[in-house]
Amino acid sequence: MAVWFILKRLHQAAENSSEEFTGITLSEIVFSHNGGEFNGQSISLSGAASQGEQIRYTLDATVPNSQSPLYSSAISIDGNTVVRAKVFQDDYIPSRTASRTFITSNTHALPIVTLVTEPDTLFDEQQGIYVYGPEENYEDALPFFGANFWQDWERDIHFSFYEPSGELGIAMDAGIKIFGAWSRANNQRSLSIFARSRYGFGKLRIPAFPRTGLRQL
16 A cells, blocks of 8 residues: 555656756845834835845735845835735845835824735635635535535744734744634634744744733734
């Protein structure tokens, strides 16, 4: 049985890509402002450390690719804005994605949590974890078993926590899943955040509830 399994896996395997890379881009994006509450007019990016490195960015929460806008001057911020950026260079794997959320409409003194992810992650009918999905896939009665939000799907996100003072407490890549039992069928669904080594950090430590003594998440 073990031999059959191995042969079957080999039979289903695909040919390796012919694309090759010289190395990995180790430069990191630096934002002129760490995000959160923001009342400025623009932000700038830096971090392209060597000749041939270019910064590309997006403003729609998608992960930048080699076709994304090339950064050349300050980015105007005229409303709540997500900026994601990476360093690219020819024949190298690009840098990690850096993400910041700039909030211009904040009117309270509470801590701020931001979750940044590809637009399809939550609300796409086929792969969005927050929605019902195709009608033929789920039962037409509570709690709608078979809906997307019942799937054990984990998606990539960027998690940021800002103190009430506005100071950035932590910014890290993480995973996200829908959390709960029948509460998944509610219009407002709970989310679980996962710190895993494959995202860069295996633990999440922030003083989220200082008045209760629960100092860590």
